[in-house]
Amino acid sequence: MHEALRSALGATAPDSDPEETAEWLDALASLLASGGPARVREVMDRLAQRACAPGIGWQPPRGTPYVNSIPVEQQPSFPGDLALEERLASLMRWNALAMVVRANQAETGGSAELGGHIASYASAADLFEVGFNHFFRAPQPGFGGDLVFYQPHSAPGVYARAFLEGRLQEADLAHYRQELSAARRGARGLSSYPHPWLMPDFWQFPTGSMGIGPISSIYQARFLRYLAHRGLADTAGRRVWGVFGDGEMDEPESMSALTLAAREGLDNLVWVVNCNLQRLDGPVRGNGRVIDELEALFAGAGWRVIKLVWGSDWDGLFARDTGGALQRAFARTVDGQLQTFAAKDGRYNREHFFGQDPALAALAQGLTDEQIDRLKRGGHDLVKIHAAYDAATRGDGRPVVVLAQTKKGYGMGEAGQGRMTTHQQKKLGREDLLAFRDRFRLPLSDEQVARLDFFRPPDDSPEMRHLRARRAALGGPLPQRSARGDALRVPPLAAWGSFALQADGKEMSTTMAFVRLLTALLKDPALGPRVVPIVADEARTFGMANLFKQVGIYSNVGQRYEPEDIGSVLSYREAQDGQILEEGISEAGALSSWVAAATSYSVHGLAMLPFYIYYAMFGFQRVGDLIWAAADQRARGFLLGATAGRTTLGGEGLQHQDGHSLVMAATVPNCRAWDPAHAGELAVIVDHGLREMLEQQRDVFYYVTMGNENTPQPSLPAGAAEDVVRGLYRRMRLGERPGQPAALRLLGSGAILREVEAAAAWLAEAHGLDCEVWSATSYSELAREAAAAERRDRLAADGTPTPCHLQRCLPGDAPVVAASDYVRAWPLLIAPYLEARVTVLGTDGFGRSDTREQLRRHFEVDRGHVAVAALQALRRRGAVAPAAVAAALAHFGLADGAGDAPPWER
């Protein structure tokens, strides 16, 4: 030990006084001998405290040698049947490989275009198998189970296990990545990656987009604590496991919440980072060591790091290596080189690794080339993996990361192990397949290998009995997803939203109205506790500070300080049972929190009602991929884009004014997007959403825009509510000629409805025009219904037209002018379904900082532009004279604008 310590140190730093150093090391060695490791740690902590004093300025290194964190003498004995579990892992590997290769072979009904991955699961199989056999617990009576995030391109391995468990059949495996063809052949198609939308009883968390699994797992772990602290659910003992790639750690999302996990003391969270040292194109850190880098990063963030670098075969080598030659060699070897060692055979490794120095060569002397070839890395050794996971589950208040070194394409031999191109490898030749069979001692004939037969041992075989027994002991199969939460009754809208429905002209903004609605909902005895208000450091901006005191901000430790504003009615209050999730300046974090709450109905069987309110510009644009994953995950909740629109947020300008989130929201199939103009509309929309999500248990979520402009709020016309949720209702008709259809229809939405109403009033008064004003609460809802109706007509043999709300509201060819605070693409969604010609005014282009009035003039969506657009539309039909248009242009001060560059070019 003494020698090893000395040489490990010697490998890293030149020594100005070796003799003195030796004395210190001797002292350390005798302390270790007399007091044991705990005493060494104690003394080292004290010494470190001293050495960190400014005068000395020592900084502790973040790294430890390139060896396992759990020494062999502390390794627990393996509780399973090692031989059986190794055989099972080999079967998983085979079936996963066969699935991908078959999907890509024309002879077996596949197609080379289908893709799939072999090498990633080949590296991760053992990491998964130890989890499945010993650690990942399914929900069972009285225990909600663990939450497991699976590395996405390892999905074939997870299917392979479900096949052995009898949850999937051979025909299903044969339809991996053939979800559409499968249904026609009576099989179940298997999605490429974990997608709850596509396999709602199977996959729980979507991980296909790198980085989303990692950040989501942290916030799910935190949400388990939140539910417990708020007394809503007993989540004690439940754990979140995440198996991720080392390349995936490059994603900002993977890294961004590490300190949060440590700060919140999430020792219910275990990440296993599969360090196969490769990503798609090549090495993750060819010129460095990713395990060292990640160790420093995670340890610095406050995580407990368990390095799982070498398999049991190395234990003997380390024991014999009293001079520390191995450690010195590893300290010199970068990942690019380790990858090459993985790709080469035993002979090469003997020459190039063990041949580096005589001490190493001596270590390898007793090994055959074959044995050298089979020296396992830690992540391929079931015993070592078990030891690491076992240690990981002994919580000490910190989240845990297991850094497991593996080989990419493990066992793929010449065809793929450690090859640069292995990530993309989807085909294996006959010889490679036979070699794979031999390598893993699979009980398959040459013909079965050539045919790529899937293999399931007989039900009464020891393997299958063991497999079933292990899962039974852990509560049942995984992954599994539940589709239903507890149904909650929504109180009648009148009980919490009548102020908005009968606003009677009171001045307020829709954001203020929302906060009032939220405050009222929070007070409902049944629903209130389920509400989860979420903000990313903008609660004050949106006038929500009153909630700090009322329901408190969640903190796992309560409030350990006296807030500066103590005594004020709105004082800042953190509490362990606080209800608000204040996520700081992390939209990705806030969105992940929202997802945890929005999927609670399924993950915990407990429906929660999250409202994440944020600057509209920093939503779909900033964290759109997380929102897409939320949709995949069948999230239910509300996203509220505040300070929405390009012209409602005076002063802020280009970066803050959102003119396109609604268009993006409209591209998410189960997101219903709304642009209410008034408090009443907003209340009706929220009420409808509550009923859809909580009572009818529909897998939808709502995106609702809100403005911060104080305006007089009209009462909602009687009977309008149903049409509000259809997306369009009539607000008024001016200058009506009884018995005749309106000559003109003006559509306004959100912040611009008032401009449209003002334009209509002027047109009626100045030109005696008969015009209708409609509030378009959602162009995407209108367009979806119209498109569905059009599709039915297209595909129906009898061709009977199906009427839709849009066409019922706006029949005939009277010109339609639609103005919005969003880009033209938003109102244009409805244009193809109308007989009338539609003129659209929108806010395409970059924002500016100025007053609302100036902005509306700049983007050409103010009342003057609406009025002129309407008159031009009528002029085209010969319904008004050109002089009327000229007069209007002059009246509104627009006479000289035609030659200017349009706003979106400025």
Ligand SMILES: Cc1ncc(C[n+]2csc(CCOP(=O)(O)OP(=O)(O)O)c2C)c(N)n1
């Ligand atoms: C956001 C995102 N970018 C890119 C990809 C494409 N992609 C899929 S797997 C992969 C490499 C993964 O490498 P690593 O995390 O090291 O996992 P390994 O396959 O090596 O186990 C990439 C780039 C993706 N799925 N998501």
